[in-house]
Amino acid sequence: MKSAIILINLGTPDKPERKYVRTFLKEFLSDRRVVEVPRLLWMLILYLIILPFRSGKAAKAYKQIWFGDISPLKFFSQELAQGVEQKIREQYPQRDITVRLAMTYCNPSIPSVLDELRESGVENFLFLPLYPQYSATTTAACMDIVADYFKKCRDIPQWSWIRNYHDHPAYIQTLAQSVADYWQQNERGEKLLMSFHGIPKRNVDLGDPYQQHCEQTAQNLADALQLNAEQWQVTYQSRLGKAEWLQPYTDKTLEALPARGVKNLDVICPAFAVECLETLEEIDGEGQEIFRHSGGERFQYLPCLNDSELHQDLMLELCKPFLDSLKA
Numbered sequence: 001m002k003s004a005i006i007l008i009n010l011g012t013p014d015k016p017e018r019k020y021v022r023t024f025l026k027e028f029l030s031d032r033r034v035v036e037v038p039r040l041l042w043m044l045i046l047y048l049i050i051l052p053f054r055s056g057k058a059a060k061a062y063k064q065i066w067f068g069d070i071s072p073l074k075f076f077s078q079e080l081a082q083g084v085e086q087k088i089r090e091q092y093p094q095r096d097i098t099v100r101l102a103m104t105y106c107n108p109s110i111p112s113v114l115d116e117l118r119e120s121g122v123e124n125f126l127f128l129p130l131y132p133q134y135s136a137t138t139t140a141a142c143m144d145i146v147a148d149y150f151k152k153c154r155d156i157p158q159w160s161w162i163r164n165y166h167d168h169p170a171y172i173q174t175l176a177q178s179v180a181d182y183w184q185q186n187e188r189g190e191k192l193l194m195s196f197h198g199i200p201k202r203n204v205d206l207g208d209p210y211q212q213h214c215e216q217t218a219q220n221l222a223d224a225l226q227l228n229a230e231q232w233q234v235t236y237q238s239r240l241g242k243a244e245w246l247q248p249y250t251d252k253t254l255e256a257l258p259a260r261g262v263k264n265l266d267v268i269c270p271a272f273a274v275e276c277l278e279t280l281e282e283i284d285g286e287g288q289e290i291f292r293h294s295g296g297e298r299f300q301y302l303p304c305l306n307d308s309e310l311h312q313d314l315m316l317e318l319c320k321p322f323l324d325s326l327k328a
Ligand SMILES: C=CC1=C(C)c2cc3[nH]c(cc4nc(cc5[nH]c(cc1n2)c(C)c5CCC(=O)O)C(CCC(=O)O)=C4C)c(C)c3C=C
Pocket: 010, 011, 012, 013, 034, 035, 054, 058, 071, 073, 131, 135, 137, 138, 197, 198, 199, 200, 210, 238, 240, 271, 272, 275, 276, 277, 278
């Protein structure tokens, strides 16, 4: 039986230009899983304020971080998928398994990847969203798209999900190894700031487990690195709009830390599997600037796991129960 593993990431504009950024933002921010503001009010805000003003600004930011003709998010996600497929071919030579990347928004879309795989005879799917911490705004959003796709199908194939892996020992071990490797090659900062993408606080109050997952990842990573309470901190970045999001906010913390005596800082973003606008521009760019202007002296951004061997091995470990369940 032909099987496929589909790595799913958020999505990204096709080009770092206003028109493409607008298309991406429109699709992303129209999803009711992402924004839960009453529809009419949100459509007014989206079409009258966010799309006209944010698209151009974000396009400029994307231009600064673009990798030649591809966005960093798509580049690393694709390389990761290819690396994982190669490893599976080597380690499971008797199995017929394809690994593909799909995006929740824009390209390659989940339906287009599913169409292609089903036409090639795949009958068994494993979906692996590249979000270690579950949130309805990300994980459930891609689950909806997959479920919608199969609504029109009579003979639904076998499918399974890796819903979250925020506390999987292999994930924590991989993160810890990446930090330890970094510290072996670079001077270690006084504090490790773990900055996660934020979500509105209301979502957590209504039952989204995301904050609990982030805090668990952070605590387990700190334990694996044997950090004491003074040596690490969790913050939340990328808030949008006026409502309260998860706190403490990354930008406010970066502004405050130098006055509290932290001048030499390491920052890691464990919610991001691969580099993207929110890590390269918001943290390593803007965040670094905020910290330095506030009196900080040394700011080191620790890269995401990206397409590293460590990350490929982690993906294989997460997929092991699926891979072992397949008949040779
Ligand atoms: C209501 C708004 C948003 C929620 C909720 C949200 C949750 C969320 N997002 C990610 C991961 C990524 N977000 C990225 C970009 C991005 N996110 C939002 C808004 C919300 N995100 C916007 C408007 C944007 C676009 C950029 C900008 O204008 O600031 C990206 C990067 C995409 C890229 O092309 O590089 C990622 C990745 C998570 C993990 C998450 C909740 C857990």
